[in-house]
Amino acid sequence: MTGDLIFFVSGGMLLLACLLKLPALIRTRGRDRLLSSICAILLVGSGVLFLTAPSAITFLRRATGVTNIAVPAIYILLTAFSGASIVLVLNWRGGPDLSQTRRLSRLTIWIYGTCCALIAVLFALGDTPVEERFRFDTYYATTPYIGEMIALYLVAHAAATFTASRLCWRWSHEVHGTLRSGLRVLATGYLMHYAGYDPAVAAAVGARWTGHNWDFLIEFARLMTAPSAILVAVGFMIPLLGQRTAEAVRYWQLGPLARAVRPVEGGSSPVLLALPWWQPHLRLRLTQRQTFISDRIVSCKVYFDGQIRDEVRAAALADGAAPETASAIADAAMIAAAVELHRHNSKQRSTPPIGEYAQAVGYTADLAHISRFVRSPIVRDIRRRVSTNVQA
Template identity: 40%
Template sequence: MNGPDYYIPAVGLGCALAFKLPSLLRARHDPLLRSVCALLANASAVFFFAAPPTIEQVNRVTGITNVSAPLVYCLLSAFSASCLVLIVNWRGGPAEVTRRVSRRWIVGYTAVIVAITVLFLLGDTPTERLRDLDTYYARTPYVREMIVLYLAALTVAGVAMTVLCLRWSLRVSGWLRTGLVVIVIGYVFNLAYLATKFTAVFARWAGGDLDGLSTNAAPVLASVGALISAVGFCLPLVGRRLTDQWGTWATYRRLGPLWRELRSVSPYGVRPVRMSWWTSAELLVTRREADIHDGLLSLHPYFDARVRADAYKAAVTGGGGPVGARAVADAVMVTAAVRARGADPEGAALQVAGASAPNIPSGEEPRDLVGMSLALSRSPVVAAARAAAAAPSGSGTHEPTR
């Protein structure tokens, strides 16, 4: 792997961190948000400082041969701790327990980072190795222990993450479960990376040479594992957002029949307020609901309790439940009121003192409006009422409730 193979993921993770920073500034005491930002920062730093060009440059700037090795090992240990802390906070539970477990992981990996630094300082690495330091110095005193320590620390984190995510995935569903399974897949690659590293080091101890596993295969496995795990962490958040957006657009579409039914009595008539193409789905739904409320308000003097009661009975007789029957009854009453309003161009009903109407859903819950709208387009009771109103034998209209 070359420099761009490391720098591209580093930049991508850095952009994700920059996207999260404003939220962190607004809620700096949120442990979950802090954990997410710490993970993104550590992951980006690992990719950046593990790139061979960066390794060479850091060694040159500091003047310490192979100082990049403990730096990368410490960053990997910090990344492992941040993953564990994130999972602990993400899973939730009693706040005190969450803080205590998180603190233990942080303290443990802080001790590992200190030990890695001390062992490097005690060891001797006179020859610069940009890609194969693990195997080249596998038998060097203190450096050998440093290598085994960081690999063992990563293994503990990898096994713990895999077990935690698998157990949690059995208790949840939906996008969260999918994300946890993806994280486990990513950590399978990470464990394979560690297996290749250990195999190459053990081969050196035994006098063999399997350096290719550590130099060529391991970096690819680590990169793939890190990227898959990152997708797993992001998937529940992105998936939930996409699901919410899909539901909002579905609500917007389902409100269409009722909105079109009321356009003729809307205060804006046939020229509703236009929205920009970039308007959010949430605002479009709000605008459509507002238009519907305005239309219902203008029809209020024309609502007929008898029409609604007859439609409710017909819907119940047809096998509908109470909620669905109410939606059908309201839809039939609305269509009758629209016709009555059209037959009253002078607005005579508006002048009738004490005009009142039955108690209908106010529409404050979107589901009430959606139910009425779906009834307008799907209910046979509504279709029959419209057909009866259009029949030559009767006008199909009722007098407004007095």
């Protein structure tokens, strides 16, 4: 079981990444080709790692009664994974010429689909009577048809991992944030296959062809498999988790401001549920919260008072706040004061007085930054002062 653990953990990470994408795939009903490609590659990758575990190889042989049946199964899945990696990166990146992307995708699918079929045919034509769980490549390197199957798999796999690594690395120079980080981790994971696993296996097989024994390289290649697979899994997960985490954080940050503008009449009640980062509708909830806040700020904009904003900003600067922070505090105070005035005049059913600055004043800071200071002491003082004045 100890030898299986790293393969099961690595496969579990890929499966987890697939499950994180599954709700979005269900919502689109499979119409999103990019999303479908991502789920397919993660699912195939997890299958490869689960099947590579020694206990899984033994179970498959016993279940089917075919000696070494796990080998062509793994080769086919890895070849499919390699081709799907190229297709995924091509469609993920996109580009101005969509027709070229589709042509390249179809060509890649055709080439690697053919390779998968040839692997199955060559294994069926060959003869592998001795079960070899760990050194199949070198043991059968000179066996008719099986040697050709091994060579075909290595060439297809090396070409795909090199291409995918190169595409990811080049694209990473054009983007920023978690997408860049994810692409560079992906490029490293694919490069470990191309620069580590493939050369080691190819050298060991080539040595057998020339009458030498370099089987120790097979063990080195096996050691490269799981770390590179983990990097690929992490590379796919980083942009996904980064985006979801950013949405969850912003949703949480806007909470105080959403509650502060709630007294402004009009519109539906806000959604203030504490949503976990894996909630599939989080982006929709975030949009609803931002819309809710913006609509209510527009409703009470006639009560914006530039004098309050200038006063609070000057006080914040005097207390040592940075200019950006002072502006956010001032906007929060102005909005809080406007909410109090709107609530009072709505109860009195009076016409809102258009102040001297009302038509020209607007908030300048980001809503999430404003929300951070809604409950600050200076904003609470402004709210109390305005409330006292309107009740007097």
